[in-house]
Amino acid sequence: MRFFRIALLVLKKDFAIELKSYEILSTTLFFAVSCVAIFSFAFVKEGEAAVDAAAGILWIAIAFSGTLALGRTFERERYGETLKALLLAPAPRPAIYLGKLLGIVALLFVTELIVVPMVAFLFQAPFFERPLLLVALLGLGTLGYAAVGTLFAAMLVRARTRDVMLPILLYPITIPVIIAGVRGTSALLASPVDEPVATLWIGLLMFFDVVFVTLSLWTFEPLMTE
Amino acid sequence: MMRRVYFALVSFLLLAAPAFAQPSGQSPSQLDGFVPLDQLPPGEQMPAAPLLIAAYAFFLVLMMFYLWTIWNRLSKVEKDMQELARRQGGATR
Amino acid sequence: MTTRNRWFVPVLVLTAVMFAYSPIAIANAPYEVTMRLVQKIFYYHFPTWMALTVTVTVCTAASLLFLFRGTPLADRVAVAAAELTVVFGLFGLVSGSLWGRKAWGVWWQWDARLTMAFLLELIFIGYLLVRKFGGPGSDKLAAAMGIFGGATAPFVYKSVDWWRTVHPKTSVVMTLIPSMWYVILFCTATFLLLAALILAARVRLESLRAELDRQYLALED
Numbered sequence: 456m457r458f459f460r461i462a463l464l465v466l467k468k469d470f471a472i473e474l475k476s477y478e479i480l481s482t483t484l485f486f487a488v489s490c491v492a493i494f495s496f497a498f499v500k501e502g503e504a505a506v507d508a509a510a511g512i513l514w515i516a517i518a519f520s521g522t523l524a525l526g527r528t529f530e531r532e533r534y535g536e537t538l539k540a541l542l543l544a545p546a547p548r549p550a551i552y553l554g555k556l557l558g559i560v561a562l563l564f565v566t567e568l569i570v571v572p573m574v575a576f577l578f579q580a581p582f583f584e585r586p587l588l589l590v591a592l593l594g595l596g597t598l599g600y601a602a603v604g605t606l607f608a609a610m611l612v613r614a615r616t617r618d619v620m621l622p623i624l625l626y627p628i629t630i631p632v633i634i635a636g637v638r639g640t641s642a643l644l645a646s647p648v649d650e651p652v653a654t655l656w657i658g659l660l661m662f663f664d665v666v667f668v669t670l671s672l673w674t675f676e677p678l679m680t681e
Numbered sequence: 682m683m684r685r686v687y688f689a690l691v692s693f694l695l696l697a698a699p700a701f702a703q704p705s706g707q708s709p710s711q712l713d714g715f716v717p718l719d720q721l722p723p724g725e726q727m728p729a730a731p732l733l734i735a736a737y738a739f740f741l742v743l744m745m746f747y748l749w750t751i752w753n754r755l756s757k758v759e760k761d762m763q764e765l766a767r768r769q770g771g772a773t774r
Numbered sequence: 775m776t777t778r779n780r781w782f783v784p785v786l787v788l789t790a791v792m793f794a795y796s797p798i799a800i801a802n803a804p805y806e807v808t809m810r811l812v813q814k815i816f817y818y819h820f821p822t823w824m825a826l827t828v829t830v831t832v833c834t835a836a837s838l839l840f841l842f843r844g845t846p847l848a849d850r851v852a853v854a855a856a857e858l859t860v861v862f863g864l865f866g867l868v869s870g871s872l873w874g875r876k877a878w879g880v881w882w883q884w885d886a887r888l889t890m891a892f893l894l895e896l897i898f899i900g901y902l903l904v905r906k907f908g909g910p911g912s913d914k915l916a917a918a919m920g921i922f923g924g925a926t927a928p929f930v931y932k933s934v935d936w937w938r939t940v941h942p943k944t945s946v947v948m949t950l951i952p953s954m955w956y957v958i959l960f961c962t963a964t965f966l967l968l969a970a971l972i973l974a975a976r977v978r979l980e981s982l983r984a985e986l987d988r989q990y991l992a993l994e995d
Binding site: 729730732733735736737739740743744747748751754755758759761762765768769 | 797810811812814815818819861864865868869872873875876968972975976978979982983985986989990993
Binding site for chain 3: 607670
């Protein structure tokens, strides 16, 4: 229980800092919105947006704004040298990782609350036919992406070329998660809704999440020690 | 040399095969639109030999290049070590 | 001090001879019924990916050892294996593409096997990039990449069995006729020997570099 208490403490700390200025939230939201806008313009033909692109654009926006959020969150830690302080605290390292992960996931969830209706509106896409499946897809996909992202962003804090390295390292590993998310979402947008396919991808996402979170929890400690 | 002759012969046979296959003209019943490779007109066929040769040639080039980079780096390190040993030998004299 | 292994030269000679013989063996192998000549790319394509499987396993194991035990030799083996993975992967992708151009009519397809294989290649290119440009501590970062890359590798292998893809299934190799089977076995053995040789040479390079750094530091004292 102490493990989860510490994770929640880290989460509360991040919330407290963020609630003062909303800096990361607002910049991530705005970036996600402009991302969707740019991609939508790219796929417009004769004044109409291509419906098939909706799923892909949604997940690209999540992936890109996730990268930004990760970079900004750990940049803040690096600037205040608070990461070192966190690691010096007598707390199990995986609990710290979990706390940071929950913070990133919460941030991305808020982003998705804005982006999903926006994409649905711009593309006339029937996102809300199966809301539970959509929530499952988004939740599991975001968790898998954030799990690997938090690990890599944390370990890149000390590296020299951290800003450019994060996408280079993160994207190849999380592309399976993004593919699963996109294909699952496309299945949900098909008419009629292709439930078995969506459920298949949700199952695969669950599998990815288990593997990635386990690996990340396991390797966080040795990676963060000098 | 023999390999080149061999491949030239095979490519010629592949390209000339449809000329020999035309008279038999079997029409496939279940597979609509599917034409066996031998019965395709030469214009639509893709010669396999250039692809095959390109694949093996690429392997050769890639391996040679990679082995060359390893050999390069090894000789540079060995040169540096000799230089260092020379300097140390000169310093302690 | 790193001494040269006495097996190196004999194995090198053996591998060179085997490589020299392989075109003859391949030319003498019977034609496959549907794909005929272009199928002969298989005799290098398949061994490449087998060698890559070995190097990925070595890299992942070495990365784990380095991350959790801190053994310097493990780090050197991991770098060597990652470099080999990128080289073998590059040839595997290109040879597959050339074969696919004839067999499937397209240079590339976004099916499960090809996509995952391409991702594996990208992950290990990322490994090499992070080692080169990551700055201090990049060896641990790269070890993490190696571990995640190793977690992806089984998916690459099994993807053709789980999804309907344009790529042949894993069961095809076991059902080859004997005259083809001997050739593919020979070529696979050749490639594995080559991988072992290059791995040994590359690890020796890293060990020499480490020794050089040690001597430079000793000189400064």
